[in-house]
Amino acid sequence: MQLYREVLVLGYTGGYHVVNRYVAAIRKGIAKPARALTPSPRDITSWIMRPEETLSPSDITQLETVRNACPEIASACDLAREFTDMLRHRRGHQLRDWIQKAELDGPDAIGIFADSIRQDLQAVTAGFTLPYSSGMVEGHVDRIKTIKRQMYGRASFALLRARILLRP
Numbered sequence: 001m002q003l004y005r006e007v008l009v010l011g012y013t014g015g016y017h018v019v020n021r022y023v024a025a026i027r028k029g030i031a032k033p034a035r036a037l038t039p040s041p042r043d044i045t046s047w048i049m050r051p052e053e054t055l056s057p058s059d060i061t062q063l064e065t066v067r068n069a070c071p072e073i074a075s076a077c078d079l080a081r082e083f084t085d086m087l088r089h090r091r092g093h094q095l096r097d098w099i100q101k102a103e104l105d106g107p108d109a110i111g112i113f114a115d116s117i118r119q120d121l122q123a124v125t126a127g128f129t130l131p132y133s134s135g136m137v138e139g140h141v142d143r144i145k146t147i148k149r150q151m152y153g154r155a156s157f158a159l160l161r162a163r164i165l166l167r168p
Contacts, residue, residue: 039066048077049084072107079106092128095121143167 004012004019012019025031039062047055047063055063067074079102086094095117102114117124147163 044073048080052081075105076107076110079110087128090129090131092125095125095128 001016003023004016007019022031044063044066047059047066052060063077067077079098082098082101086092086098099114099118099121103111106114144164147167148160151160151163
């Protein structure tokens with residue numbers, strides 16, 4: 001009961017019987033070690049990709065904990081933030097320097113990504129620099145493909161055409 005009271009003060013939200021069973025298992029020597037709560041990859045990615053000013057204090061603390069625990073995540077975080085900053089502020093002229101840094105100092109996955117950017121550097125630089133976007137067209141293509149997938153094997157081309165043309 002004393003141990004239960006102590007962990008309650010530390011923020012434990014479970015019941016007394018869970019603690020009691022765990023202590024009994026420890027005494028018998030059959031307990032598995034308690035695991036610390038590890039953030040999911042989705043959470044970590046979300047913390048990295050969102051602007052720092054939109055993160056809550058607890059998110060910032062957890063991200064710093066993850067960065068300190070894994071230098072590769074810290075490097076990936078720095079490179080990803082630098083990349084999104086270039087993209088948001090249209091700084092295509094900095095892309096070559098970022099690619100060099102990513103290939104030399106970044107994790108393997110980011111190095112591969114940087115190499116693929118290097119293969120079509122002019123187009124990517126233009127995409128980073130110019131105010132034009134094909135986002136609207138890509139959105140329509142995605143919408144049409146979704147409709148087509150939904151109707152696959154069930155309807156004729158005439159119905160597909162009607163759904164595409166009449167849909168807002």
